[in-house]
Amino acid sequence: MIKKLLIANRGEIACRIMRTCREMGIATVAVYSDADAKALHTRSADEAVHIGPSPAAESYLVGAKIIAAAKETGAEAIHPGYGFLSENADFARAVIEAGLIWVGPKPESIEAMGLKDAAKERMIAAGVPVTPGYLGEDQSLDRLSAEAEKIGYPVLIKAVAGGGGKGMRKVDNPADFAASLESCQREAKASFGNDEVLLEKWITSPRHIEVQVFGDSHGNVVHLFERDCSLQRRHQKVIEEAPAPGMDEATREEICQAAVRAAKAVDYEGAGTIEFIADASEGLRADRIFFMEMNTRLQVEHPVTEEITGVDLVEWQLRVASGEPIPLKQDELSINGWAIEARLYAEDPAKGFLPSTGRLEHLSIEGDRVDTGVEEGDEISPFYDPMVAKLISWGEDREEAIEDLLDACLDVEIEPVRTNAWFLARLLAETSFRVGDLSTGFIGEHQERLINPPVASLALLESAADDLVTEHHPADGSLMLQSIRGLRLNREPNHEVRLRVDGEAQTVELSDNEVWNGYRRTIVKDGDVRTFFEDGAAFRITSDREDGTGSASAADGAILAPMPGKVIAVDVAEGDQVTAGQRLMVLEAMKMEHALTAPFDGTVTGLEASQGGQVQVEAVLCVVEPAE
The missing domain is CATH 3.30.470.20 (ATP-grasp fold, B domain)
Structure with a gap:
């Protein structure tokens, strides 16, 4: 068994792996960037090694630094977690060539499933059903457009490399195909270093069903049943559950056995996930579930599988990487209850x-x-x-x-x-x-209904008003208005309290006999600001000044950077006429592209950003003067 493990990752998954290691008596080594010098995973490990600056490309994605850290600390094995280098066959190979144990599948298995087009061809040969589409080498716009027409809109453009929802675009009509292709290829190139794409038929009633598989070096492969990951935003999973709602035993057997065939087709070892797209227009049916891709690593959503099977998948990974067989046989695995996860x-x-x-x-x-x-x-x-x-x-x-x-x-x-x-x-x-x-x-x-900003309840507002009154107004209610810094208190028997809730003015009337004292949630105080928590939302509340002034904001028409990032596209020039909703530029931040649009019809009168430039949060990028 492995005695010391280096975890080539950060954050939640690094801490998750450490938890199992502690239970197994395995010493842990963390790696960290400048930004993570005081992070929880850095603090929690038995040892920690600094591997570079904050950008992942200079730290967590530099395999040589990670291998050197393992050698320096005497770690015998490297666990990649998920993301970063977890599905990088070259890194896996370098780890093995350095004489270390790679806690993951063989590099050849990663390569076999790393490119979606080649993986689909392999699955067809293994008798695994795949979605209709185009997998060709000709990546010209003309050829891809023609193939999209042949498949029939809507179609899905997918990067052949990578995953995590990046490099994917749904296209509803031919007029949008070229722009969507360009955006998809740019994102794929930036994320995976490969801008090749494939096309798939867009399924109109899709469910995302995936199967957890596990293989070992003794030729054994088992499945640990399915998960439903259909609740997604921009192709990224939000809520996952196991088992899948509406899955009957016959369909479960078909999809799980197809997943096992897929894993065996690439001689798979360790934890992996076979992802399927299901046409659920008539419920879940075995003949309408198609292979999408294989993730050759531990998945973010692995806990729901652990909860219904009682298996610690990280422990299994470490045992299999140490040369042991899978701890349980297929007929020893069963579903117990239901599990659900939210990110x-x-x-x-x-x-x-x-x-x-x-x-x-x-x-x-x-x-x-x-x-x-x-x-x-x-x-x-x-x-x-x-x-x-x-x-x-x-x-x-x-x-x-x-x-x-x-x-x-x-x-x-x-x-x-x-x-x-x-x-x-x-x-x-x-x-x-x-x-x-x-x-x-x-x-x-x-x-539209899901993202409407939350509104504070009357109970919360009454509690906030009572808190402000209690602090600024003595029990006899005799203080004058100007003495209480903007709280408007009428004479007895009623108090009218003006609040500013996240910048919006609101008035609450409190009766002397009905002042609310029953709000039990936490109240965080910071100077004049109180934060109340209700139903997962935080409400920042202050007294409303008599002059009605609030925090400074950019003038109307100023387009501000919502976060630090890099400008990757500028679509307008100074003097251009623009319409409401028109894209002005694209900001890349936290691994995502964010389009900034015109707030109204008008003219671009100032352009402060240029393509390739780095910007800070709330920097003015562009100014649009409204049309008269």
């Missing part, structure tokens, strides 16, 4: 899901299982994925698991960083989700 991100759904960075001054997360890489006081860095935690619940049945997870999301308290907790709670409460009416388009179809 808690530092992002603001009400502002287009823009990532929210900064220090976690207040953090409280509870639930059946919380996998996280941060603690109160830690930073959400702009350099990496903004995941705060994974919230996982288990229940005897789906309803119980959902209810427990809903409670966990509603109880999230994080400040001042914004999170998607309230958005997750709304998803879990949706009637159609509760009855299992799922598709990968679910969030888009319900988006």
Whole structure:
């Protein structure tokens, strides 16, 4: 058995791997960048080695530095986690050639499944059903456009390399194909160093079903049943559950056996996932489930499989990498209950899901299982994925698991960083989700209702008003208005309190006999600002000044950078006429592209950004003067 393991990753997954290592008596080595010098995974390991500057390309993606760290500390093995170098066959090969144990599949297996077009051809040969599409070498616009017409719109453009939802574009009509292809290729090139794409038929009632597989060096391959990952946004998973709703035993057997055939076709060892797209227009049927790709690593959503099978997949990885056989045979594995996971991100759904960075001054997360890489006081860095935690619940049945997870999301308290907790709670409460009416388009179809900014309840506002009155107004109610810094208090018996809730003015009237004292949630105070937490959302409340002034903001028409990032495309020039909603430029930040658009019809009167330039948060990038 491995005695010392280096974890070539950071954050939540690094901490998750360390937890199993502690239980197995395996010493751990962390690697960290400048930004992660004080991170939880760095603090939690037995040893930690600095590997470079904050950008991943100069630290976590530099395989030579990671191998050197393993050699320096005497680590026998390297676990890549997920993301970064986890599916890099060259890195896996370099680890093995350095005399270290690679906790993952053989490099040849990674290569076999690394390019989606070649993988699909291999699956066809293995008798695994695949989605109709185009896998050809001719990558010209003319050929790809012609193939899209032949397949029939809508079509999906997919990068042949990589995953994680990047390099994917749905195209609904021929007029949008060229622009979508260009965007997809640019993102694929930036993310994976390969801009080749394939085309697939877009399935109109799609469900994303995946099967956890596991192989060893003794020729054994088992499956650990399926997961449903249909709730996605921009092709990235948001909520995952196991088993899949509506999956009957016959269909389960078909899809799981197809997954095992797929793994055997590449002589697979370790943890992997076979991803399928299901046409659920008539429910889940074995003849309407198609292979999409294989992820040759541990998945973000692996905890739901662990919860229903009682298996520690990281322990299995370490045992198999050490040469042991898979601990259980297929007939010893079974499904027990239901599990569901939500990805808690530092992002603001009400502002287009823009990532929210900064220090976690207040953090409280509870639930059946919380996998996280941060603690109160830690930073959400702009350099990496903004995941705060994974919230996982288990229940005897789906309803119980959902209810427990809903409670966990509603109880999230994080400040001042914004999170998607309230958005997750709304998803879990949706009637159609509760009855299992799922598709990968679910969030888009319900988006308007799901992302409306949360509104503070009357109970919360009364509590906030009472708190302000108590602090600024003595018990006899005799202070004059000007003495209480903008709180407007009428004479007895009523108090009218003016509040500013996240910048919006609001008035609450408190009766002497009915002053609200029953709000029990945490209140965070910072000077004149109080933060109240309700249903997964944070509300910042201050007294409203008599002059009505608030925080400074950019003038109307000023386009500000929503976060630090790099300008990768500028579509306008100074003097151009633009219309409301027209794309002005594209900002790349936190591994995502963000289009900045014109707020109204007008003229570009100032252009401060240029393609390739780095910008800071709230920097003025462009100014649009409204049309008269």
